Amino acid sequence: MRNRVMSIFETLIALAIFALWTFGGSAIQIGAEDQSADSNSAISRIERGRYLVHDVAKCTECHTPRDARGELIESRLLTGAAIPVVGPHFAKPWAAQSASIAGLGNYDETFVRHLLVRGVRPDGSRPNSPMPRFKMTKEDANAVIEYLRSL
Template sequence: MRLLPAAALLALLGAGAAWYLTAPSPLPAEATAGLTGDATQGEAVFWAAGCASCHMAPEATGDAQLVLAGGQRFATAFGTFIAPNISPSPEAGIGGWTLAELANAMTRGVSPGGAHYYPAFPYAAYSKADLQDVADLKAFLDTLPPDATPSQPHELGFPFTIRRSLGGWKLLFLRDDWVVTGDLTPAETRGRYLAEALGHCGECHTPRNALGGLKTAQWLQGAPNPSGQGNIPGINSASLDWSEDEIVEYLTSGFTPDFDSAGGHMAHVVANLARLPDTDRAAIAAYLKKVP
């Protein structure tokens, strides 16, 4: 009978340890202290990170794509995620957020209220972002039109509704180290930053395991579409036999060497990257040719 109290104590200690280990882990307060954002620089970060592609209203076109009202639906094996309003509205969007709160959301996946965000928001990639870029991004976001559309709750079933469990997911999969390492040229290093961090290319082009973590050993080798419809192609050096110039042309115009054109979500990616300097698209191309 003495074993029962001991087992109960061990269970209690185990639960306490799990609760502690899965707690949200925000940035230290000093991480963003003294940073001042530049909206002009932030616009480039905005396009590189693809913010409008997910957070504009469904079917928005033209200037309406800068109204980040949210509402787009993203179906996955875990449920349907609905992009939230990230316009500068202080009530419905993120207009009342501080820089520290935006940095915690983007690089740690932690909400202003101290809860875990779902990794459908690609903070696993943004965790590598330079905090100055986050400051610049916030400065640009603050210039965009506010919108009062309320964010909608995600459509998830149990147990995916337990946000605390995401702390365990982060322990397993949230890293701030680079996938491609070694001796890189300045252009390849810049391309790595754009592709692995801001552009979060791996989120779509890398397969995932049963828990939704990226299989980094198969980096950019292609993956099933999360919607269940078809596959997303590989873009590593073995999968993509285009030259660097052909990759740059695709990221600029959307046209492939075979005169096909980008469609679906990739059309938004191309439209975003086409707004970046030519040197950035060339850097991405150099990086992709470096991916083993």
């Protein structure tokens, strides 16, 4: 029963993200209004990046593998995983696997910053659903990058 409830919940989250991405405007804005006074320190940026990754963007939901019960495997945090929900039939293309982003994965920070600030890859292409099109501030994108590099 718990797996069924989690599956329904995860599907609803994916659909909500997809709906925001597709129908709710061009991008999801994050963090411009709540800059902290000490955001210049490296520790503060890493803490801010962790907050954005875990609590705002919820990157762990797709980029962290799950165990048989559907729980995140904390020891493999942000190392890439199978997408935990199947996309709706109208959401094509839908990614089957998320990339490893711990340590920035195979990406350089210029690529990641461009994706997070502009919502598209440097070549102008969009990531497959359910990846949202973020429009972060450069400061927040840099905080996310520092956090991911720290893993």
